[in-house]
Amino acid sequence: xxxxxxxxxxxxxxxxxxxxxxxxxxxxxxxxxxxxxxxxxxxxxxxxxxxxxxxxxxxxxxxxxxxxxxxxxxxxxxxxxxxxxxxxxxxxxxxxxxxxxxxxxxxxxxxxxxxxxxxxxxxxxxxxxxxxxxxxxxxxxxxxxxxxxxxxxxxxxxxxxxxxxxxxxxxxxxxxxxxxxxxxxxxxxxxxxxxxxxxxxxxxxxxxxxxxxxxxxxxxxxxxxxxxxxxxxxxxxxxxxxxxxxxxxxxxxxxxxxxxxxxxxxxxxxxxxxxxxxxxxxxxxxxxxxxxxxxxxxxxxxxxxxxxxxxxxxxxxxxxxxxxxxxxxxxxxxxxxxxxxxxxxxxxxxxxxxxxxxxxxxxxxxxxxxxxxxxxxxxxxxxxxxxxxxxxxxxxxxxxxxxxxxxxxxxxxx
Amino acid sequence: xxxxxxxxxxxxxxxxxxxxxxxxxxxxxxxxxxxxxxxxxxxxxxxxxxxxxxxxxxxxxxxxxxxxxxxxxxxxxxxxxxxxxxxxxxxxxxxxxxxxxx
Numbered sequence: 049x050x051x052x053x054x055x056x057x058x059x060x061x062x063x064x065x066x067x068x069x070x071x072x073x074x075x076x077x078x079x080x081x082x083x084x085x086x087x088x089x090x091x092x093x094x095x096x097x098x099x100x101x102x103x104x105x106x107x108x109x110x111x112x113x114x115x116x117x118x119x120x121x122x123x124x125x126x127x128x129x130x131x132x133x134x135x136x137x138x139x140x141x142x143x144x145x146x147x148x149x150x151x152x153x154x155x156x157x158x159x160x161x162x163x164x165x166x167x168x169x170x171x172x173x174x175x176x177x178x179x180x181x182x183x184x185x186x187x188x189x190x191x192x193x194x195x196x197x198x199x200x201x202x203x204x205x206x207x208x209x210x211x212x213x214x215x216x217x218x219x220x221x222x223x224x225x226x227x228x229x230x231x232x233x234x235x236x237x238x239x240x241x242x243x244x245x246x247x248x249x250x251x252x253x254x255x256x257x258x259x260x261x262x263x264x265x266x267x268x269x270x271x272x273x274x275x276x277x278x279x280x281x282x283x284x285x286x287x288x289x290x291x292x293x294x295x296x297x298x299x300x301x302x303x304x305x306x307x308x309x310x311x312x313x314x315x316x317x318x319x320x321x322x323x324x325x326x327x328x329x330x331x332x333x334x335x336x337x338x339x340x341x342x343x344x345x346x347x348x349x350x351x352x353x354x355x356x357x358x359x360x361x362x363x364x365x366x367x368x369x370x371x372x373x374x375x376x377x378x379x380x381x382x383x384x385x386x387x388x389x390x391x392x393x394x395x396x397x398x399x400x401x402x403x404x405x406x407x408x409x410x411x412x413x414x415x416x417x418x419x420x421x422x423x424x425x426x427x428x429x430x431x432x433x434x435x436x437x438x439x440x441x442x443x444x445x446x447x448x449x450x451x452x453x454x455x456x457x458x459x460x461x462x
Numbered sequence: 463x464x465x466x467x468x469x470x471x472x473x474x475x476x477x478x479x480x481x482x483x484x485x486x487x488x489x490x491x492x493x494x495x496x497x498x499x500x501x502x503x504x505x506x507x508x509x510x511x512x513x514x515x516x517x518x519x520x521x522x523x524x525x526x527x528x529x530x531x532x533x534x535x536x537x538x539x540x541x542x543x544x545x546x547x548x549x550x551x552x553x554x555x556x557x558x559x560x561x562x563x564x
Contacts, residue, residue: 353535390504
């Protein structure tokens, strides 16, 4: 085995199939299912539809390239320590599917069970953590309130000084917390879907959606008109803009979320760390880079520009938690547009337009839901029935004033 | 530092302000149906392009309106609310038909 590895290392062309590049095909004028958005979610829906429901005539359209939107921009956190019963149950299933995804694909998504530690700097946070831990344990998710001594054992390098601006007084330890290579997840789904006949069309932008007598019948693209039996909206960052093309107004505001990553260093940090009070979360990747993210920008914007204020605030928070990181260099920074809903829960299921399905409002919690969202949305498209797991997340909930108030949604802003 | 030109306080760092949401005429809560009210409080245009929205200067508790381009992040114009409202808008405080319930 070591010699085999050495041979791979010295070869000019790596012989493994390490990424997925779809073949270019002509766009047909009709598909049974058109999925708009070739991110993790869109490809997962296509994958489960073709593999488990036998729906073959599927096109996935993307204005950019495979996995080039928020699938590439998220910070790859997988966890299920939410607060509402609906949220915990949904994300618990997602974590379970993630655990088996490499086997499902025959392709390594580099799933790593690192655990996640959320920090409390005040009494109110402890109360909310205790509540979350109780709800999680009741639903079979591993979460527990931990004291400073346990925190020191879990993360020896964390600054537990009582002289800090916001001293750490307790934590919520989530042993199920994990990370995976986000690109590999979308490539795995795309490879599996395309091998079974799904067509993936990149650089194919949906410019308009034709609704006839309350039912979606076709989409207009830059490559021509495509008729469809049904359509699934599965985009992130432009949910409202796309929804309006179908005449659907959504309860979404789009905000940028800025993140950054340092140069690679030796492994020093195993779990994910997040601090709601400092508006920051971070973890060290298996490549050694420290990935740092935080809360969203203070006002809505469709622009992935960066601001010094936000970067400075992330850096200040990280240095408070890990003073030794003060000398590390930031290697890259970026932003993604997050479609925030009023209750911090996604919008999945039926829409006011018949045969037009919504997979929207994924704010800062989209990557971790990729497998379960794909599985349940595929079931909805194939059977026309809304699976129990996603019923609470339908758009209608806002008209009934039955929000799923997910205060455990964003690791940074609650 | 991004500068926002406040109609009351002049050009200030945008961090002194709070975003207050899209500008929509508010339906009378005691007279409109629950669907209309839900759309007013939860749903949004969320447009990519030129929008009109509420902003608030934190230090002086001052509300005003701004036109902003949500693609380029440019603040095109800020103005006082009296450009839109010529008189005070009164809302009844009790639901229709509920006046006698105290």
